[in-house]
Amino acid sequence: MSDFSILHDYLLPISKVSLNDDQEYDDFQIGGVTDAYEVGHIPDLETADVILLGVSEDRGYGPGRRGPEAPDIVRREFYNLYYWHRAVKIADLGNLRKGITLEDTYAALKTVLGELINASKTVIILGGSHDLTYSQYKAYAAQKYVIEVTVADAIIDLKEGSSIPADNFLMEMLTEQPNYIRHYNHLAFQSYFIHPHMLETLDKLRFDCFRLGKVRENLEDIEPVLRNTDLLSIDINIVKHHDAPANTLSPNGLAGDEACALTRYAGMSGRLSTFGIYGYRPEKDRESLTAKQIAQMLWYFVDGCAVKNKEALLHDRDAFYEFNIVCADLDTVFLKSKKTGRWWMKLPGKGKENEFLPCTYSDYVTASNNEIPERWLRHQERL
Incomplete structure (x- = not known):
């Protein structure tokens, strides 16, 4: 990934000095340690663990007046935060050039992300409208990578007949053939915005949808979902208006600290390679509070990456506590990491002898009571 020239034509540099009102960043601020693409300076992508990419494309909202560029407003807040995890190297590729058409931007984003995914990098996309998620997915599909997708959104963007891409991009993403989505999760939807038949359809496809109340009831249950995710897409509308005025x-949604917990879980995932955060409309914000909220979500994502880097591989059994259980006449094994306290459970069935599914302590307790955990059942149904 050292050949920056592959990506150069798609990108625009940023100016850290301009973002900080002509002041230098402190050496302990994120802006001071981030290796950014600026005029005259090319970042070292080879050593980077996390790469930022701004995509201000918002034509997916449909026709209408545009506000200021969202990614740089979020950057301003993110760069001002203090950095506690210097072992996690951050690079910033600047902003994606907008195409002449929306489809041109989609194609450019797919190309850039494809290069970074193939270089085994973790990419944060600062959007932009939520339909950019489709290009995020196409970066994998172009390589024929079969992935697990998680979208966090108060609504489910499957609005048939709508001409607005941000309202219906999931339709094409979930139904096009060939399809490379092994499994789809939807987090924090608000039921009163969702047609009941839509949920019934997703359930028949064995996709997992978690309503807002379920997510808030026990955030820890969502951690295994994110641990198994390759692509994460968040619409900022999951955060309640009080904490994200844009x-x-x-008025309802996750509290700001709950949203930060979710992104920290995402950062802890050893599989996740792209994380997009979309839907920020600066013209609707108040005192940049939503930008500050997003910046802190990014901070916690990087915090999670620091935890991920400490985790042992599953085949290193000395790094795990092992619990053998007979559950509903099935022999199974639970593993608990000595380093992070996270849990996995062994899957039954032919050909699954060495496959473990991320789970929680509550799944272990359920199995200990001779009941098959729902997470296990859902996975077996999908198989």
């Missing part, structure tokens, strides 16, 4: 969809 979210004008609903």
